[in-house]
Amino acid sequence: MKKFLAQAYLWILLVLLYAPLFFIGIFSFTESRVLGNWTGFSTKLYANLFSGSMQGSGSLISAVENTLLIAVVSAFVSMMLGTIAAVGIHNLRGRKKQAVSFLNNIPMINPDVITGVSLFLLFVFLHFSQGYLTVILAHISFGTPYVVLSVLPKLRQMNPNIYEAALDLGATPRQALWKVLVPQLRPGMVSGFFLAFTMSLDDFAVTFFTRGTIGLDTLSTYIYTDARKGGLTPELRPLMTLIFLIILILLVIINVRQEKMNKSTSK
Amino acid sequence: MKKSLIMLAAAALLCSCAQDRSQILKVYNWSDYIDETVIGEFETWYEEQTGEPVKVIYQTFDINETMLSKIEKGHEDYDVVCPSDYIIERMLANDLLLPIDRDFGETPNYIDENMSPYVYDCFSKMIGGGKNANDYAVGYMWGTTGLIYNAKYVSEEEVSTWDVLRNPKFADKIFIKDSARDVFSQIILFLRQDDIRGGKVTPDELMLDSSDEALADVEAFMKQVKPLVAGWEADFGKDQMTQERGWISLNWSGDAVWAIEEAAEMGVDLRYSLPKEGFTVWFDGWVIPKYAQNTKAAKYWINFMSRPDIVIRNVDETGYVSASGSTEVLEAFVDEELDPIDLTYFFGADADSVRVDPVLYPSRADIERSAMEHDWGEKTPDLVAMWGRVKGENANAMTIIVIGVVLAVIVAVGLYRRFGKKRNGRKRRR
Amino acid sequence: MKLKRSHWSIPYVVFMAIFVVLPLLLILVYAFQDGSGHFTLSNITRFFSDSDALGTFAVSIEVAIENTLICILLGYPAAWILANKDLNRSAVTIILFIMPMWINALMRTLATAELFNTLGITLGKGTLLFGMVYDYLPFMIYPIYNVLNKMDKSYAEAAQDLGATPWQVFWKITVPLSMPGISSGVLMVFMPTVSTFAISEFLTNNKIKLFGTIIQENINSSMWNYGAALAFIMLIIIGISTLFTGDDEREAEGGLI
Numbered sequence: 001m002k003k004f005l006a007q008a009y010l011w012i013l014l015v016l017l018y019a020p021l022f023f024i025g026i027f028s029f030t031e032s033r034v035l036g037n038w039t040g041f042s043t044k045l046y047a048n049l050f051s052g053s054m055q056g057s058g059s060l061i062s063a064v065e066n067t068l069l070i071a072v073v074s075a076f077v078s079m080m081l082g083t084i085a086a087v088g089i090h091n092l093r094g095r096k097k098q099a100v101s102f103l104n105n106i107p108m109i110n111p112d113v114i115t116g117v118s119l120f121l122l123f124v125f126l127h128f129s130q131g132y133l134t135v136i137l138a139h140i141s142f143g144t145p146y147v148v149l150s151v152l153p154k155l156r157q158m159n160p161n162i163y164e165a166a167l168d169l170g171a172t173p174r175q176a177l178w179k180v181l182v183p184q185l186r187p188g189m190v191s192g193f194f195l196a197f198t199m200s201l202d203d204f205a206v207t208f209f210t211r212g213t214i215g216l217d218t219l220s221t222y223i224y225t226d227a228r229k230g231g232l233t234p235e236l237r238p239l240m241t242l243i244f245l246i247i248l249i250l251l252v253i254i255n256v257r258q259e260k261m262n263k264s265t266s267k
Numbered sequence: 268m269k270k271s272l273i274m275l276a277a278a279a280l281l282c283s284c285a286q287d288r289s290q291i292l293k294v295y296n297w298s299d300y301i302d303e304t305v306i307g308e309f310e311t312w313y314e315e316q317t318g319e320p321v322k323v324i325y326q327t328f329d330i331n332e333t334m335l336s337k338i339e340k341g342h343e344d345y346d347v348v349c350p351s352d353y354i355i356e357r358m359l360a361n362d363l364l365l366p367i368d369r370d371f372g373e374t375p376n377y378i379d380e381n382m383s384p385y386v387y388d389c390f391s392k393m394i395g396g397g398k399n400a401n402d403y404a405v406g407y408m409w410g411t412t413g414l415i416y417n418a419k420y421v422s423e424e425e426v427s428t429w430d431v432l433r434n435p436k437f438a439d440k441i442f443i444k445d446s447a448r449d450v451f452s453q454i455i456l457f458l459r460q461d462d463i464r465g466g467k468v469t470p471d472e473l474m475l476d477s478s479d480e481a482l483a484d485v486e487a488f489m490k491q492v493k494p495l496v497a498g499w500e501a502d503f504g505k506d507q508m509t510q511e512r513g514w515i516s517l518n519w520s521g522d523a524v525w526a527i528e529e530a531a532e533m534g535v536d537l538r539y540s541l542p543k544e545g546f547t548v549w550f551d552g553w554v555i556p557k558y559a560q561n562t563k564a565a566k567y568w569i570n571f572m573s574r575p576d577i578v579i580r581n582v583d584e585t586g587y588v589s590a591s592g593s594t595e596v597l598e599a600f601v602d603e604e605l606d607p608i609d610l611t612y613f614f615g616a617d618a619d620s621v622r623v624d625p626v627l628y629p630s631r632a633d634i635e636r637s638a639m640e641h642d643w644g645e646k647t648p649d650l651v652a653m654w655g656r657v658k659g660e661n662a663n664a665m666t667i668i669v670i671g672v673v674l675a676v677i678v679a680v681g682l683y684r685r686f687g688k689k690r691n692g693r694k695r696r697r
Numbered sequence: 698m699k700l701k702r703s704h705w706s707i708p709y710v711v712f713m714a715i716f717v718v719l720p721l722l723l724i725l726v727y728a729f730q731d732g733s734g735h736f737t738l739s740n741i742t743r744f745f746s747d748s749d750a751l752g753t754f755a756v757s758i759e760v761a762i763e764n765t766l767i768c769i770l771l772g773y774p775a776a777w778i779l780a781n782k783d784l785n786r787s788a789v790t791i792i793l794f795i796m797p798m799w800i801n802a803l804m805r806t807l808a809t810a811e812l813f814n815t816l817g818i819t820l821g822k823g824t825l826l827f828g829m830v831y832d833y834l835p836f837m838i839y840p841i842y843n844v845l846n847k848m849d850k851s852y853a854e855a856a857q858d859l860g861a862t863p864w865q866v867f868w869k870i871t872v873p874l875s876m877p878g879i880s881s882g883v884l885m886v887f888m889p890t891v892s893t894f895a896i897s898e899f900l901t902n903n904k905i906k907l908f909g910t911i912i913q914e915n916i917n918s919s920m921w922n923y924g925a926a927l928a929f930i931m932l933i934i935i936g937i938s939t940l941f942t943g944d945d946e947r948e949a950e951g952g953l954i
Contacts, residue, residue, distance in 0.1 A: 002784070007778075009774060009775070009778060010778055010779070010790070013794075013834075014793055016831075017794065017797045017831060017834075019809075020797075020808035020809040020811075020812050021797055021800060021808070023808045023811060024800070024808045032529065032532065034510065034529055035807060035808060036506070036815060037509060037510060037529070037532070037533050055299075055302070055303045055584065056303055059325075081708065081712065082709070084706075084708060084709065085705070085706055085708070085709030087702055087705045087706075088703055088706025088709065090702075091702040091703035091705070091706075092703045092706060096703075098940050100706055100710060102939075102940055103710070103718065104713070105884065105888060105936060106717050107717060108884070108885065108888040109889075109891070109892065109931065109936055109939075110721075111893075111894070111909045111912050111913065111928060113912060113913050113917075113924075114912065114916075114924070117921070117925075118720030118723060120337065120341060121723040122715075122716070122719055122720040122723060123341075124340065124341045124342070130341075138716075140716075141712070141716040141717055149840065149881040149884055149885055150839060150840055150843070150881065153840050153843060153844045153878045153880075153881050154844070154847070156877040157848070187843045187846060188843050191839040191840070191842075194792070194795055195795075195836065198795060198798045198799060201799055201801075202801065202802045204802075204803075208328075209333075213295075213324070213344055219801055220802075222298075222327075223803050223804065225297070225298040225328060225329040226299060227503075227803060228297060228298060228299075228329040228330075229297050229300055229521065229522075229585075229587075230299040230300075230521075230522075230585060230586060230587075231502075231506065231529075232804070232807070233299070237804075240800050240801065240804055244796070248796070251789050251792055251793070251796070254789055255787055255789045258789065259786075259787070262786075330917050332917050332918055333916070333917060336919060445903055496904075497902060498820075498901075498902025498903055499902070499903040499904065500902065500903060501898065501903070503807070648732075648920055651914065651920060652747075655749055655750075655911070655914075656749060658906060659749065659906075660748075660750075660906055661752070661904075661905050661906065662751075662753070662756050666752075666755050666758075669759045669762055669763060670755060670758055670759055670762065673762050
């Protein structure tokens with residue numbers, strides 16, 4: 001009974017979270033230009049997406065590619081940088097700790113526009129030509145705080161003497177790091193990665209201000225600029241639906257494989 | 268890890284060197300504002316005409332001011348950009364534009380061949396530090412600002428005046444564009460209608476009125492409108508009109524065309540009204556910013572964009588109205604089912620009786636009531652501040668209670684930790 | 698060890714110096730200038746004398762507090778259930794909570810607004826909070842889940858052996874031990890909420906104005922001076938207040954052996 005209630009609670013939350021996505025999915029099967037208007041069932045938008053008869057499909061595809069590249073790279077670097085930083089911050093005390101924590105919080109407090117504009121000014125000031133590299137650096141700068149905040153709780157929870165104990169028992173610092181410290185922190189690192197990845201995917205203002213003039217578009221910049229004149233391109237609805245389904249399927253596969261692994265290890 | 272580093276390096280390299288800059292054209296335009304097949308054709312045409320190859324990098328922006336900021340403060344090297352009228356004015360006044368010379372060798376000059384006298388006239392009224400905007404900008408698309416309305420609930424007569432915004436009959440059914448300048452311009456025309464009729468002031472002159480008095484009057488009017496407003500929208504008001512969540516929307520003609528079409532598919536009858544007190548016209552035009560590095564290809568681009576067949580394709584794809592005065596373009600819009608109107612101001616003497624949709628091209632009678640907006644320049648902060656006061660803030664008792672309670676809790680917890688510990692003498696460290 | 702582990706923070710500090718502090722200084726220059734480049738404090742004083750801006754700031758704080766509280770109320774049980782091996786055996790269920798965030802925010806929020814419209818729910822404060830919680834719930838669930846997942850069960854068991862009721866175990870053992878997760882979650886939810894604006898545009902038809910909106914408006918009207926000043930003020934006020942909650946964390950840390 002307890003299990004049923006618990007599961008029900010999770011399911012209710014999930015249904016609420018996914019309702020808008022189902023909404024998009026349903027309306028990907030109609031040709032209307034306004035999300036929410038139903039002008040009859042049609043798979044034309046899907047056809048347009050793949051046949052290339054949609055205007056700007058080329059730039060849309062490259063936008064998706066850019067988005068993934070930038071998100072994965074910046075989230076990964078954030079994860080590494082943030083984990084090391086978290087260990088450092090955890091071992092600081094007093095004023096220094098407060099100062100570094102404050103610095104860490106700044107990107108989260110600042111509105112995206114300010115982060116974007118300030119980084120833009122930075123790259124102009126440094127005469128740094130803007131493009132992929134500047135966007136990735138910018139994304140790292142606002143993604144890392146999330147990693148830090150994800151890893152810190154694990155550090156606090158961890159027994160502080162574990163590392164020393166491992167060394168005492170004969171492990172090299174490297175072994176102690178990889179076999180003792182990292183496994184303890186890994187859940188925090190993984191969540192941090194996902195959070196930084198998510199922030200990068202969704203970002204518009206920072207990307208807009210740091211992308212330079214090379215024609216770099218991410219899904220966010222594509223969609224936000226698209227909304228301005230003539231309404232949101234309807235083909236975005238099937239695109240989003242497909243992206244979402246692909247991820248969902250991947251998740252199911254991973255889950256099934258995990259179950260199999262669990263079953264085989266428990267045997 | 269290594270792979271991504273290599274990809275990074277490659278990407279960085281690709282961007283920084285490789286192609287010769289004189290063979291690249293960087294175009295900066297609004298999204299959904301061009302027929303993209305035209306871009307490839309331009310590259311072919313350019314090579315035919317000049318013997319040099321060119322690759323177009325096409326980038327989109329969504330807000331004039333951020334586009335301008337990046338060019339102004341970052342010296343971004345876009346070659347040709349399509350700003351709105353007041354930004355063209357600002358760029359002109361701040362010396363951020365290069366003149367567009369018409370030296371195309373053997374290639375025809377489509378720009379001047381198809382220049383609409385009306386567009387030329389409006390551009391010359393731009394205040395740009397003594398320079399004539401026509402030397403620095405070429406119109407691309409244009410339109411009007413008016414009221415989209417749902418014919419089922421709103422009568423043509425009701426919506427023929429800007430005062431309809433204060434009509435309590437339409438409470439919670441009115442959408443206003445969240446654009447201080449656009450709204451201000453319409454309302455000032457309404458408020459000064461007696462002066463206009465009495466010949467004391469022209470709409471054009473009113474567009475230059477940024478006095479405190481004008482600001483106060485418009486603010487007072489808008490504060491009366493505010494309770495009736497269903498939303499201050501930026502992009503999705505036209506969507507909501509097609510769903511009948513609103514019955515009146517202050518909007519631009521380009522969006523009106525779109526909304527009317529989309530609404531028709533849903534069985535909703537939307538129409539567009541240009542109120543009798545006056546309205547504003549807007550232009551988006553091509554300019555060559557100061558930091559452009561390929562001005563040659565830039566001016567050829569503008570020339571190509573002015574070619575009538577290209578104009579028609581862009582208009583067909585985007586649904587907006589071109590600023591071109593070519594008769595070919597006019598003919599593409601003739602619809603025998605419509606009543607004839609007088610468009611001589613736009614297309615020249617022959618166009619005195621053409622069957623064209625007045626939502627696209629207002630008739631001469633309507634245009635007399637219109638004016639083009641100007642850049643508020645240094646008075647922009649006052650305008651933005653006024654708009655902020657109109658929209659107001661929403662702090663209420665709840666706000667104070669919530670914040671007060673939380674602060675109290677934080678203080679209480681803080682005090683407890685400080686003094687509670689001492690009392691219990693707990694030491695938690697080993 | 699000569700190389701203290703606190704020194705591990707140095708690479709990040711250097712990184713932040715370049716990519717956070719320096720840009721901030723560059724934009725602070727604008728905050729203290731007027732339109733013609735002269736030094737002035739007028740942008741700052743303008744905020745404190747403008748009742749609209751102050752009111753909007755207060756509303757943003759209020760919404761941020763409410764959002765954080767709701768996220769804790771909804772997120773803690775969710776994290777607890779997800780971390781409880783009896784109730785949930787799948788490790789990937791938690792990813793389901795963050796996946797909606799991978800659909801672009803504009804479309805997601807637009808779809809949420811449309812959903813409300815279709816269901817006939819009027820847009821306003823309630824829908825705004827829904828949208829906020831929607832976007833920020835994963836940021837609360839993740840850190841709490843991570844802490845609960847690897848929590849040493851022996852404390853809870855010892856307490857029960859000594860006669861504590863499940864309720865007491867929960868409040869006196871589980872919650873205090875999960876404080877690090879809760880405080881991370883609070884920071885990751887509260888701080889960004891104050892500066893969000895896009896959600897309020899769609900889910901209240903722009904009728905409820907948040908502080909982020911004002912800053913956005915100013916930057917988008919080329920009024921960088923005032924916009925930068927507002928951002929600076931917000932940074933100081935929020936930043937300093939989060940430092941105070943940082944003090945409490947040290948107490949919780951001391952509670953862990």
